[in-house]
Amino acid sequence: EVQLLESGGGLVQPGGSLRLSCAASGFTFSSYAMSWVRQAPGKGLEWVSSISGSGGITYYPDSVKGRFTISRDNSKNTLYLQVNSLRAEDTAVYYCAKVDGYNPYSGMDVWGQGTTVTVSS
Amino acid sequence: QSVLTQPPSASGTPGQRVTISCSGSSSNIGSNYVYWYQQLPGTAPKLLIYRDNQRPSGVPDRFSGSKSGTSASLAISGLRSEDEADYYCAAWDDSLSGQVFGGGTKLTVL
Numbered sequence: 001e002v003q004l005l006e007s008g009g010g011l012v013q014p015g016g017s018l019r020l021s022c023a024a025s026g027f028t029f030s031s032y033a034m035s036w037v038r039q040a041p042g043k044g045l046e047w048v049s050s051i052s053g054s055g056g057i058t059y060y061p062d063s064v065k066g067r068f069t070i071s072r073d074n075s076k077n078t079l080y081l082q083v084n085s086l087r088a089e090d091t092a093v094y095y096c097a098k099v100d101g102y103n104p105y106s107g108m109d110v111w112g113q114g115t116t117v118t119v120s121s
Numbered sequence: 122q123s124v125l126t127q128p129p130s131a132s133g134t135p136g137q138r139v140t141i142s143c144s145g146s147s148s149n150i151g152s153n154y155v156y157w158y159q160q161l162p163g164t165a166p167k168l169l170i171y172r173d174n175q176r177p178s179g180v181p182d183r184f185s186g187s188k189s190g191t192s193a194s195l196a197i198s199g200l201r202s203e204d205e206a207d208y209y210c211a212a213w214d215d216s217l218s219g220q221v222f223g224g225g226t227k228l229t230v231l
Contacts, residue, residue, distance in 0.1 A: 035220065037166075044123065045158070045166065045209050047220035061219050100156075100171055105213045107156030107220070109177070111165045 002026040002110045004096045009115030016086050020115055022079040022096030030054070030074040033099035035108055036081045038092035038117075048094070049081060050104035059104055064090075086119045093117075124149060125210050127223035134231050138198040141226045143210035145191050149221055153213040155193040157186055160207040160225075169208070170195060197228075205230045 008020040022034070036048040049070040050059045058070050069082040079096055093116050097108035126144040133139040143155065157170035168177050170186035173193065185196045193212075197204055210223040 037220075044207075044225040045160075045211075045222045047211075047222065050220065059219050061217070095165055104220075106154060107168075107171060107211050107213075108158075109156075109168045109171060111167065113165050 002098065004098065004110060004112035006094065006096045006112045006115035009094065009117045011118045011120065012086055013121050014087060014119055016119070017082070017084045018086070018117060020081040020083065020094055020096075020117070022081075022112055024077045024079065024096075024098070027098070029072075029077040031102060033102060033104040033106075034070075034072060034079045035097045035099055035104065036070060036079075037095045037097055037108070037111075038090075039095070039114075040089070040092040043092075046092075050099065051079070052104055053102040057104065083117070086117070088119050091117060091119045123224040124214060124217070124221035125212065125223035127208075127210060127226045129224065130227045130229065132229040132231055133197075133200045135200055135202065137200045138196060139200060139228065140197075141195045141208055141210075141228070143193045143195070143223050145193075145212060145221075147191055148216040149191075149212040149214040150188065150193055151191040152215055155186065155188055156211045157184075157193075157195045158209045158211065160209065162206070166209065200230055202230050204228060 035050040093114040096112040098110040100106040158166040174186040
């Protein structure tokens with residue numbers, strides 16, 4: 001069974017940093033691109049970042065470019081999201097998701113349960 | 122303002138057929154696959170339709186997807202109370218080099 005388990009969320013002050021992790025199991029991790037998607041309270045889904053199966057290709061929307069960094073360790077079957085310079089508008093549930101393919105150009109077919117990031121003083 | 126446009130709400134009575142539309146452009150729906158997700162209250166999104174019209178195993182055949190040009194649709198037939206949820210469409214956007222979502226449609230079963 002394919003499983004994704006996020007961790008690393010929490011309460012952080014504006015300007016602070018966190019590293020989110022996503023432990024994957026049940027599939028050949030290195031063969032699939034991975035993504036992070038977030039959902040602010042009461043809002044819709046917002047794509048945050050994607051990375052290819054090898055880790056060599058990454059994509060970000062302008063809203064997080066330069067502040068967030070996606071990475072992966074294929075030897076540990078783990079996806080990461082380093083989030084820096086956090087703002088109140090970054091408060092959301094962050095979901096890890098497996099992409100339907102090796103490159104990030106497809107949609108997500110499996111989602112984790114999410115980890116909550118709250119940015120507040 | 123979402124790149125993909127969905128109606129904010131839809132409704133139907135048990136047994137009815139409802140459709141949810143998703144409008145985009147040539148850089149997203151017009152050139153890439155569309156995915157649909159169902160999000161029940163308080164839970165993570167779940168894949169409902171992939172690659173425009175494919176159903177993952179375990180998804181009832183009451184759910185179907187279609188695409189024409191730069192628009193896509195999700196149809197739910199034989200509506201049931203447990204279908205009450207938020208539904209999102211998504212596609213890769215070649216111009217933005219990123220995944221884009223619709224704003225979501227809240228489905229109410231009356």
